[in-house]
Amino acid sequence: MSPGKETWTSTTSLHARRLQEPDLQTGALEITSEASSLHSDRGTRAVPIADQADFDLDAIRSEFPILSKKTYLNxxxxxxxxxxxxxYLGDFTQRWHDMGASAWYGHWLGRIEELRQRVAAFLGTTPRELALLPSTSTALAVVTESISGGAVPTGGRNKIVCSDLDFPTLAYQWAVKPEFExxxxPSRDGVGVRPDQFAEAVDERTLFLATSHVYFTTGFANDLRTL
Structure with a gap:
């Protein structure tokens, strides 16, 4: 396929979409994203909630088959x-079948950028300040690895403070790094950790106060403004 050539491909919605191939000589790349009309076997159309005129909670619940059988809290x-x-999973695999690696620059990267913009708008920030990672554990690992081994000067601070109610992955990231303390x-009531406990533990050697906004075990919400 020649550089810069426009191609057409079929998708699960049976609509043809024009894709722009990258210029292999200059590296120029046009990433496009479009709203897909996706259909599952149940006939559900994949329309983002934000695009719906009315926020119908019952309609949203009906999209989760398990909720008709169970009260699901996990x-x-x-x-x-x-x-x-x-x-969307069906669309993902079908594009993989139809487009192969070109799905990355023809569709997927554009969708990732679209998601970044939507999340940034929701959080009241800009896409440049937002990193998307597949899980909290991965995000924590990125932070830990970015400063471990002296990669980033810490001014002699190496103390990490967390709680026994935090998700285990949070503590594990630091526990395996001998350069960090x-x-x-411990939670005194098994429900939460008081701000004064954190205050007593934090000193001039503290690099991070690493804790959760809401503890996964109890649902206790930390007062982040006070912390």
Whole structure:
């Protein structure tokens, strides 16, 4: 396929979409994203919630088949699967079949950037300040690795403070790094950790106060402004 040539490909919605191949000589790349009309076997159309005129909670619940059978609270470990997500997964695999590696620059990278912009708008920030990673554990590992081994000067500070109610991955990231001193604060009531406990543990050697906004075990919400 010649550089810069426009091609057409079919998708799961049976609509043809024009894709721009990259210029292999200059490296120029045009990333496009489009709103897909996706259909699952159940006939569910994958329309973002933000695009719906009315926020119908019952309609949203109906997209999660397991909710008709169970009260599902384990969203931390593995969230309930929605028919909308199932449709997107089908679209993902079909594009892989149809486009191969060109799906990266013809569609997927554009969708990632679109998601970054939507999340940035939701958080009241800019896409340049936002990094998207596949899981909290991965994000924590990126932070830890970025400063471990003297990669980033810390001014002699090496103390990390967290609590025994935090998700285990948070403490593990630092526990395996001998250059850091990990302090794990015990919860006095088994529900939360008081701000004064953190205040007592934090000193001039503290590099990070690494804790959760909401503890996964109890649902206790930390007062982040005070911390």
């Amino acid at each position: 969203s931390c470990s593995l969230g309930a699967l929605s028919t909308r997500s199932e449709a 990990l302090v794990v604060l």
